[in-house]
Amino acid sequence: MDFKNAHDASSEETPAKAGAIHLEDHHGHRLSKKEQVREVDAAIARSDITLDSFAHLDINKILRKIDLRLIPMLTLLYLLSFLDRGNIGNAKIEGLAEDLNLTGAEYNGCLTAFFFTYCAFEVPSNMLLKKLSPSIWLPSIMVAWGIVMTLMGIVQDYHGLLIARIFLGVAEAGLFPGVVYYNTMWYCRYEVQVRQAIFFSAASIASAFSGLLAYAVGAYFTLYDFPETATFLTSEERAFVAFRLKYDGQDAATDNSHRIAQSERRGWEPVKAAFKDWQIWINIIVYWGYVCPLYGISLLLPTIIKELGYKSTTAQLLTVPIYVVASVITIAVAWYADRKRIRSPFIVIGLVFQLIGFIMCISSGNAGVTYAGVFIATCAIYQCQPSNVTWLSNNLAGSYKRAVGMGIQISVGNLAGAMASNFYRSEDSPRYILGHALEIGFIVAGLIAAAVLIMSYRTVNAKREQAVANHEHNGYTLEELSELGDKSITFRYTL
Template sequence: MASYNSPTEKVDVMEAETVNASDRSGKGEFYDGKGIRAVPGTTLESFSHLDEKKILRKMDLRLIPMLALLYLLSFLDRGNIGNAKIEGLQEDLNLSPDQYNWCLTVFFFTYAAFEVPSNLLLKKLRPSVWLPTIMVAWGTVMTLMGIVRNYHGLLVARIFLGVTEAGLFPGVAYYLTMWYCRHEIQFRQALFFSAASIAGAFSGLLAFAIAKMDGTAGLEGWRWIFILEGIATVVAAVLAFFILQDFPETATFLTEEEKAFVVFRLKYQAQAGNIDTDQVQVAQAEDFKWKYVWSAFKDWQIWVSIIMYWGVVCPLYGISLFLPTIIKNLGYTANKAQLMTVPIYITAAILAVIVAYVSDRVGKRSPFIISLYCVLIVGFSMCISTSNPKVVYGGVFITACAIYPAFPGVISWLANNLSGSYKRSAGMAMQIGIGNLGGAMAANFYRQKDGPRYILGHALELGFIGAGIIAALVLVFSYIQINRKREAKVAQGELDQYSAEELSSKGDKALTWRYML
């Protein structure tokens, strides 16, 4: 696979779309006020006077902190029911173990169902409008969850929490691909996703502190967990309306030339380095067509990646929803159980960023993903093999420290191998949406009657991790074979049969496309 890493490598532009354009740079690049439409002959060398690292730093500072905050609150709000449970939610609402598990499960049904539509709406309604809007909605639902009085009230609240939260994670995961190149994306995904790990740490700390409000205004401590965290989400959403940017073409913090450079470099990724410049694949048209969505549903790699996704998402939700309960059932008090989750999540967040940085530098995804899945097997094997609290806690610690670095890699790997913005949008939403049905399964892995050892839950996690490893290996060997076949066809001159427009329409199925391993 060849991709450019600096502004000095030349790639000729075949596309010439200049609507009300004027030459603002004096170098032959054309701008239309909505971004760049480059004329024939423009190359990356045209932007060699720009500092690429400085531009990336500007993007990081303006995008990542706000996105991380949004996801921190999202993950906090969907997982805090586990903290509320050990503070008395189940007893106060008279929930049976099965009823509690159903309240966890229904979230994922609506969460999965609304992810693809939400990602398509993201393109239509702009991220700076759509993301804060759904955030206000789920913050309101979360706040109202603090006043539910019975099983049915909690069940309905969790259903609507799934509807309103559905668009955030797939939306942001896709949104980042509209700013960063393939060899840069996992580090940014990890910075964003590590907020989930930090949320786990904050969840324990906040629950420990908020539970002290028990009896305030006549409400139990677990109710205040929902109410205060829901209000915090709404406040953050209001800020997001003013802070979030949409796409590089309209970024207020970039100059016109910087916008042009960011858009340009995104268009010419994953192309074989020995292709004649007259046949370089251009970016897929941004006009929406249902064929782009349909092509995602027909793409085999997305369905295989969903199985791989289950291999990490089932452990993720198993840990996030049940970690406080698992630790408490080892013999610790509720307060200590809340606090003992903190070092696990902090360590996992740090490792997620480190692994992502190395993965981007190496330009590989699969070696890290498969290795981390093997570490997951070690962690859950420790949990299932003994009732010793120290060994089980160590196993859970190891497991979390593999889950959080692996998750951004799984998301980034599929994003790296889908071409065309609408297909990538739909494909990522499918992976995350259908994949999150694994959360519905994981919500029922750790049954109350199986405590304190939870052998069934740990065994099921091991089974899904094994399936994830197999799926990852299938992708690796398939990508290697496809890349070799395309190189052979190019060497035989088959590329001459296609125009630039035909290559563009084929997206990641074009002879010029090389899958990332």
């Protein structure tokens, strides 16, 4: 197969300013996926190939093609995952505790148990994702949690529910970190948040309607592995997407002779680099600042509303407008954030509005005020998740370091779910002052951590700008700068 020559008739209006790419015609012989990846990588690594070589291609058209193949299925997957995980809150107000003779502590224990296995298996899952390929790993995860949820239907007591929730955590562990990393293998840094938001909005939709769905929904699906092997793209389009991703981390104003590729280095070095990276651990505190409230609300919102004096059916329905509005805000914020190439302002604003919402909840026992506070907090919470996971992914360079780093962020970050599931104790109903107070504490910690990250990134970026202005990057080889990843003086942190 041949890439279209940049000077042919189809591109006369936008002539190429650099070399044309040609891939060998294999005369009907079908290459393996590994061979396809190697061939594309070799072609785009040529020094005469630049973005101008693809100037005649419409990137928006290509992104739409990718969106249509990836986003609907990923969204469905996460909707099903979050539905399976979160519908225990709805089941409780419909008689789960009475049917299984659960005490308040036993119910909270079942909520907590899920998160320990869920968090423990997230980093290993991300490491396996690229090794086994997404088209194998992600469907396998779905089959596993489908089996667990089917068996949960025959649970008869507390111990059965506890065991089922433990195994559900194992089965679902790899989906969210896997998909947010998978998206970074298809979209550049300032295109990915809106896709993460659409995918994550499935969580709010699931939370809105989980009380109305009584049986499992299954789907047969096909996932594509990587852009280099995507059959729905032309050969030239595959090279274009791969090229953009390969050199996406270079923000510094360096010339083409200093074109820094994303490192694909495997082994334990990227793993150790991720575990030792300061920004990941500070970001986890930011993550806790909105995930504690998220899980507290998603697991206990129906109960809180019911205990404010509403019937169970009304309590279920009152959750719907909250999550629908949250979903719309999440996507709108992500679109704007990608367009402006910023992340942190929306996280900070989201944390501030969460704070306002929970202060309303803790300061009044009036049902209307509490509902309004929960409404405000939830709408602020949901947009924070895609904003923050994208913020960290933007600031981790090197494919495998990013995979591990995002796994650490989400796994340790989701320990907040284990904590939040114990914030709202049955003896504290109906006002749950302790639970709301603890949420406020985590939100404040998240705001402080976000401020630390912003100031640190600004300081590092300023130093690197000066270093590049002094041509210090000329003292490194391209390979050395690539291996340094986000620690390279040519890399700029996203704010």
